[in-house]
Structure formats: C-alpha cells, structure tokens
Amino acid sequence: MSDNGFEPQITAFMCIYCGYMAADTAGALRIPYPANVKLVKLPCTGKTDPRYILQAFEEGADGVYVVACPVGNCHHVRGNERGYARVQRTKKLLDAIGLGGERLEMFFMSGGQGQAFADAAKEMTERIRSLGPSPIKERVNELTG
C-alpha cells in the first residue's frame, strides 16, 4: 500500500465523546482507513498535555494527531479550544527542535462523522509517509545501533 515502503506509526489522541465516537462510527459504517493509527482515549481533548505529545514522539511516533468535538460542541464547553491552543504551542516547539510542526495536527469532528475520521487518518498517514520516519527514531536507532 505504501509508495516508499515506509509505514508510519501514528498516535491519535481523542476525547471519549465526539472523537472516540467518530472512530466508532467509521467502524459501524465499515469505512476503511490506513492501519497506521493507534488511538489513545482522553476524557476530553482539554486533557491534551504537551508532555503526552512529546512523549509519543520521544517513544518513536512518526506523527501525532488529536481528534476533538467540533468547536462549540465540546462536552466540556471549551476543553477542545484549550487543547487546540496547546497543540499550536507544541507545533512551534516541534519546529524549534527540528522535528517539524507538521508532524502534529488537530482535527475537529462530530461523533457522526465516520468519513471525516477516516479522511483524517488517511491525510495524516499520507503526510507522515511523505515526510519520512521521525528523525528522533532514526537518531535513537543510530545511538542504540
């Protein structure tokens, strides 16, 4: 399925409301998407801690994204907007350390949007595939031989 033989390993954080539900809906409607994404549930994307994102990269993720309820529809009113601000901050941090902010993204979708969930997984898989493996992983591999 890949163009360059590289299968990215992507971590998606999602809230247990719309984000998780959109993934469930994609399943219920049997909408296929690349099997390169693993899902970590959070009570709300307001819980998205930049440390979790950085930890994911440190542990070898090639890309990370966050799936939240649509703006205005957050179960916790504004948690997703708080999470978004932190994702933006973390993108800058990734730029600064040379990892590249484009390896991190945030998506907003309603629980009914199975197609949107599949599209996000596709978009991120393609993006990360074209970016290549995370430089951190390569460096760790070099160091550990």
Place this chain on the structure above:
Amino acid sequence: MAVNHENPEGAVLVVGGGIGGMRAAIDLAEAGLKVYLVEREAGLGGRVAQLGYMFPTHDCVLCRGTSDHGYGCTRPAISPAFVDHNLHPNIEIMTRTEIVDASGQAGDFTVTLRHHPRYVSVERCTNCGLCAAVCPVRLPSEFQEALVTRMAIHKSAPRSFPDAYYVDKGDYCTDCRRCQAVCPTGAVNLDEEAWDEQVHVSAVILAVGYRLSDAGALEEFGYGRYPNVVHSMQYERYVSRSGPTEGLLLRPSDNQPPKRIAWLQCIGSRDQEHPYCSSICCMYATKEAVLAKQRVEGVHCQVFMMDERAFNKEYNAYFHRSCQEYGVQYTRCRISDLWEDPQTHDLILHYPGEDGKMKEERFDMVVLSVGVQPPAGAEALARALGFNLNEYGFCRTDTFNPLETSQPGIYVCGAFASPKEIAETIIDAAGAAGDVMRLFHDQLGGRPSSREYPFLSRGDFPPERDVSGQPPRVGVFVCRCYPSIEGAVDIERLLERAREYPHVVYAADVGYGCFPEGLAAIKQAIADHDLNRVVVAACSHRTHESLFQRTVREAGLNAYLVEMANIREHCAWVHAQEPEAATRKAMELVRMAVGRASALQPVYKTAVQPVRRALIIGGGVAGMTAALAIADAGFDVTLVERSEALGGHLHDIHYVVEGYNPQRLLRDLVNRVRGHTRIDVYTRTEVVEHSGRVGNYRAVLRRQDGRQEVVTHGVTIVATGGQEARGSRYLLGKHPRVITQLELEEAITSRLDEIARLKDVVMIQCVRPEDSEGRSALPPYCSRICCTSTIKNALRIKVANPDCRVTVLYKDIITYGFREQYYTEARRRGVLFVRYDEENEPVVESLNGDPSTSSERRLRVTVQEPMLRRPMVIEPDLLVLSMAIEPAQGSAELARLLKVPLSHEGFFLEAHIKMRPMDFMEEGIFVCGMAHYPKFIEESISHALATAGRAITILAKEPFYIGGTVAVVDQTKCMGCLTCVRVCPFHIPRVDPHRVGAGGIAGASYIEPALCHGCGTCTAECPATAIQLVNYTDTQIMVPEMPVLGSWVSV
C-alpha cells in the same frame, strides 16, 4: 384526588421514548420509582435524534443532557442511563410497543401493552451486519428522511438504542429468510409474534411528541414533484453530521451546492385547516439558513414569513445575528405557490417587492418549513387511556394544570400538549415527573439506585478484594465476536503475543464476551488465576465498558480495574481487507491496554447523605408551586420572599386569555403554602450568604428587621421572578392618557365603565425603557407574554364597547401555539394590527402644553403604515404600552451570591439553554419561572414542577455519591498561580487562603469533587503538575514502565 396505593412498586408508565420521555424516565428512576418506557418505534430518540444542531446554541450536545460524568454522548441518549449495557436499573424499555387498553384509576392503572416483534434479539445481536448484507429488500430510510435507502433488516440509526438490528416485516419483506440463516448468533427469529402484556402502574406520562405536517399535502408547493423542493426535516438531515452527506449541503437534482435557497414558513401552520402556530419553525428556519451560510460560500438565503417568532432566551439575539452577521434575508410574505423551470429544476417564486410591485425570483432550492401536528394514533391512545383531546387533536390540558390530562393520574409533556421546542419539552417532562413524585411520595426511594460505581446499579455487590500493594496480575480476554473480529484479526497470534506482555498472567479468547457465557468465563478466570487487572479486547468502550466494569465488580474487583481495547470498531471493522495490518494493530491496541491496565488503581467515590430540605428563593407562583410539590413529596422547604406577601407578579394578573381566574389560583396557592406543615415561610427576608455543595448547603437569611437565621439545605431553587419595566418612553408617567398593559388590566377589572366609554385606543408593543440619554436600557429581547396580554385586553375592550377603535402597533405578533386563536379572534372583532419596524418607530406627541396637568390633554400617535407606505395619524383616548419584562431587582446580586451566571438579557442562565433548562451548571441549584425568562403562568408552573422534580431526585437519594473521575490537587506542589482557576470551563477551582501550598506558603488550589466535571483541562495546564485527574493520571496515560504512546510492537 383519591389515590389508590395498591401497587407496591409505584411504577410509572412513560409513553414515548423521545427527548421528553427519556428525561421523565430518568428523573422518576432517580427518585426511586420503577419506570416502563414504552416506544412505538424500534429505537429511542424521537425527532431530536434526527437533528444535528439546535437553535440558538448551534450544537448537538445531547451528551450534556445531564450532569453525569462518563459517556453521555450522544444520540439518542441524553444520559448514561441510556447507554447500552448501562440502563438505569429502574427503567424497563419496551420498543415497538403500543398501548391497546387501560383500566383503573390514578394510583392503580392496569395497562395492556402490545409488543410488536423486532424479529432480532437485542441480547444476541452483535451488529455484525451480515443480515443486512444479504437482505434483498431496499426501502427508503426513515431516519434519513428518504434521502437514502436501508434494508428491511436494519438499524433505525447507526447508533440506535437499543443497539441492535430489527426487521421491518411489511408486505415488502419477501420472507426469504436469508437473514435468519446467516445470523451467526441465532439472533434472528422471523416467526416471532406480537404478544400482549398487562402492567400495573400508578401513573402514566404521555410524551408521544408530534407528527410533521405532510409536505405533499399542499400541492401548490410541488413537494414530491419538483426534486429541489425539500421539507425542513430533510434539510436537517443534509446539514447534520450524521446525515447522508455528513453535513454537505447539496441540492437533490444535481448534487451541487445550492446558490439560492428559500424557506417558506407556516406550511401546515396558521392556516384554515391548522389555525395554530407550530412554535418551532421560525427558529429552525433561522438555524437552517445560518447553517447554509456557514457551509456554502456566497449562498443567498431568504426566509418568507409572516412574523418572526423568536420568543425565547437568546432567540432574538440569534435572529439578529442571522440577519446582520450572516446576511439571511427575511421577507414578510406568505408565498402561495411556486413553479419549476423544467430545464434547470430551479424554482420560481412570486412575491411583492419593497415597492409593492410583484416580482419574480429564481431559487435553486426551496425548503418547506413544515409544522407540528398531533402524533399519529393520538385518538386511539386517548380512547384507550380515557383522556380528552382538544379541538386541534392535541392533548387537552387545563391552563393552570398544564401537565395534567383530563384523566387524573395521566400526565402529558412536550409537543403532544402543544407544539413546542426541546427546552420546553424537557421542562414539561421533568415537571410531569415532579408532579408524579409528589403524588406517590410514599413510594419515593422505594427502588434505590446507586452511582457508587462508574455504572448504574442497585449497589448490591459482593465485598471488594483489596488489591492495593499487589503487583499487577493482568488477564487478557480477546473476544472473537464472529464474524466481526475473528474475520480480520488472527486471534491465536494475538493471544500468543498478549501472553508476552508484562504482567500478563492469563490470556484467553471468548466467543462473545458480552453474552452471559462470555461474562461467566471472565469471572471464572478472575477467580481461578487471581487476576487483579483485566483487559477486554473487544468492541467500544462507549457501548460495553459499563458491562465489563460491572462484571469485574461482580468478581470482587474494583470497577475501575478493567480496560478495554477496541479491536472491533477501531480495527477489525475498518481493516477487514488487510488481515495482517489488522492483526498487528490489534496487538498494539492490546499492548497499550495492558500498559494502562497495569497502572490502574482502585477508585472510590464518597457517599453523602443529603440534608432533606430545599431552600426556595422567591414566593411567586413559581416558588410556591415548587415549594408545594417538594413539601407534598415529603421534604422540608424554606421559602424566602423579599416582599411582605406571597404571590409576586400574580397579584397583578386578573384574568388570562383562556378565561381562567389567576386570583383564585393565587389564593389557593397562598393558602396551601401557609397551611403546609413542611413549608417554613419567611417574608420580608432575603438570602445574604450561600455556601456549600449539593446535598449540603448553608444559607444566611436576613429579615427586614435585621435578625439573621441560618438554614442548612440540600438544594436551592431560584424563583425570583421578573417585573414590568417602567421608564418614560412614549410619555409614560408624563401624560395621563399613557398607561401600561398591567395598568389597563387593573382598569378593566375595577373600572370597566370608564373603559367602555373609550372610543379610540392605541397599543404599542415591544416598548423598552430608556436611560437618561434616551438609549434603550435593556437589550432587545422578546418578552414573550405581552402580545397575548395585549390581545387579551383588546378583546375585553371590544367586548365592552364594540365601537371602540383598537389599534395595535407591533413588530411581530408572538401568539405561539394555540394562542394564535386569540389573534384570529381579535382580528375578527375588528382590532387593527399595524406593523412598525425599528427604523420607523411610532412617534407619540402631547398636543397641548404641559401634559401632566390635565386629563383632557390630547395625544397624537404617528406611525408609518407599511401597506399604504404613508404615515397614519391617530389621536387616541388612551395609549397603552406593552412594557418589556425585566429581571427582578437584585438578580445580579443574587447571582453573585450563588455563583451562578446571568444571560445577556440579565436573567439567570441555566446550564444549557436546550438540554438543561432548569439546572444550573452547579448540581443542586435550580431555576424556574420568570427568573429564567418571561413566561406565562402555566409555563412558570411547569418550570417550577420541573425544578421540584429535579430537586426531589437529590433529596430522595440515600446516599448520593460524589467523586470518581475528578481532578485532585496535590497542595504541597501548588504555587497558587491561578492557572487552574483561569482555564476551568466550569469555574470550579478556587485558591483557598486556608490551604497551605508549596513551600509552606498560604493559598493553594482546591477543586470541589462534587462539582468537577472531570475534563482534565486544569491538569494539562498546571505548570507545577500539581493536579492529577483520577483514573487518567499522567502515569496511567504515559505508563513510564511500558512505553505505549510511541513506537508500535514489532511483528
């Protein structure tokens, strides 16, 4: 009413499983009553499940329907009480069931129910979908309003409740039996037959909703003939994220985004055949137009309407935003027909332009704003249960008993009583539940339920094993769920790999983990292998987590020690074509779950006994009604009223348009409140302090003479009411011939002879007071009741003197629901209605000299007549102003005291305008009556009963539980920086000067567990990482011992 208490269970039958029925069922169940929730369709949710967005909030958030933590989301559930495998233990749901007969009386009804077969066992259906794949019969989808198709065997919606298929076995079903043959669990039985059952119930609540007007009935609009004419519910499906296009707005004929859309209002409302207003269409059309503007760039949206009825909180502001910010165009015209251009399928409308000349315009899509009609089967239901319908075919109610039918013991809520929107349906439903609770007070709490665990239960479990200090012993259970998981994932390899993961001491497959045999196997293995953490690799947390939490709890483990890996929805179902990739992903998902499970810790909630007393602030109709309901239910009430007498605004109302006597209601309420042994009345008293939390509040009351008293209570209800604004607009208070509608009502009551001598009366609607600089002192909002009051008084004048000319100058006539008949009646009796707009407000002049000195002074009113386009000049004997209703004085101070918010209009702002119209965000404080928004007496009564019902669910708890997934501050790390205070979406954290923070410095954050919603925002922002979210601690997410966030397991 005599109540026969022969039924020991005190069961209640709730008919209709839409938003109203669900709300009533939850409240009754929480109060400890048994509920049968009967729904005619195959799934719950009703109309609301089809709506992607609500007005004016533009959200869906059915998940915020209650204050519960956990999976509340989403359609059709409004609470975790309707999540699969977590049904409230007091609620029994019966789908595809109807009422065929009933006998008995209040307190002792025997109701015969007919259960129509689903042909698919809810218990055995795993949603694998094989049946639908082989079904040869394709039919229009009801859920998607025929925009797409579905099979004869299908689910009513992708996330239906119950979460199972059913067979629509009409004549079109070929009885090929392929579904039955293919079902892997034997869930399909096409030979099932309808069967009858009798239930004994104390009371019945009707929440059967409404039927949409038939868009095709008015042939002149071409619905069904012209592809681009759709009805409003079809449009809702187009823009809904769960619709057939996931929210893409396309016109049906060519699937292109529309460029010009017209909404035609009052289709099936306010006409000869349906002489009432459907109440919801103005606002939903506004919402639909705004959604189009947001989705389709440059789209022209035009709404053709008679009046814009934006008569609720925030609605007017929403309407103005739609015009000014989004550019939705509103044209006052009732379109009588339309034509299609057969080449382009465009639609051609004729209507009078600004200059009065007819013009022709093309639209590429037309939406018919269909109205609300009585639900199908209303007559049969009325016959079976023996209650009366009104002249429109809706349920007949009495104005001052708005939730009671003509049959004692049978209540009604929602659109079946009169057309209404979601928030009012929820108020009605909670109110009907409250009314039932007061009636069957001796049965309250008879079936206690517990929220001690993350799932709903009766709390009767074996003692818990203490696993603290033990190293994790993880058991992994992989559900084969044939064909769903097994079809894509190599179960044997997955198990083999799982056994290699740290702490895993046992791994096994189960056929169907959710079936009794699967659950028994899990429990047995927990005992046999001394497991203290459990991973279930199966389906969604959302649907099944409660089930496995319950299972491990039954096996003696803390319910928080189980973790699920979703290898079905998130893996097998979406990677079915790539078994190798699916197996690898399943291995990784299981590894992550094992990592998290190893880090899980037991969680215990705190039990709290509520103080069984309610504090009610405000002694008007709302406060007194709530007080009586709570006191009748057996709880103490402290009723605080600022003025010297109970009754509030009701003192000024002498008659209502329906003809009932509000003064009799007032006397009755005051007498009952004064005589009730459980109600302590404090007049000339104010609340000056309020602290504590749900179940245990403390308030300080101060009497006018300065004496203070302390009251401790479990809940607080705000019922402080509203008042008619004053000011000097249109010479009010400066000219003897200018009075307000309340003053006119007083004059009609006490000096009718004077009124009968009047020859010319002008009434001006929508008058807002001005400040000293001539600006409006109130934001523009509709006071909701004034149009009806004006028409009520105009009719009285016309009865007293038919020759008197009565001219009403208005912006929009707001006679929603059945009040439309009085508007019709007023016009029939010759009352003149002349519209003005904000640019052309009427001008009122005093004709001679100092206006205050003589009653002989004359007045001149000039207004631009919109039809004639010329000024119209009247010199009336009397000018009557409909003054805005403003919040009671002191509302802002009280809001500060209670730490609850106000809306931009200055009224108290509830937790959610649509979903929680009687709750504040803070559990335990409620609002009702005009303190919430201007409303009619009957609406205040419903609202008061709703708060009473909600209050009783807390007061009747024994005990209730707080805590669970909440944020906890380690104060030794807290710097008191206020970050948590600033970022919390619910304003819960406080820096408490009495707590000692890091470095021994006074002032550390405290997060009240009874109030925390558990979103974790503060934990992610705290710069000192001093806050942890229980069950989602950093250790449990990052799992340092076993890195789970980054690289995947290698194959």
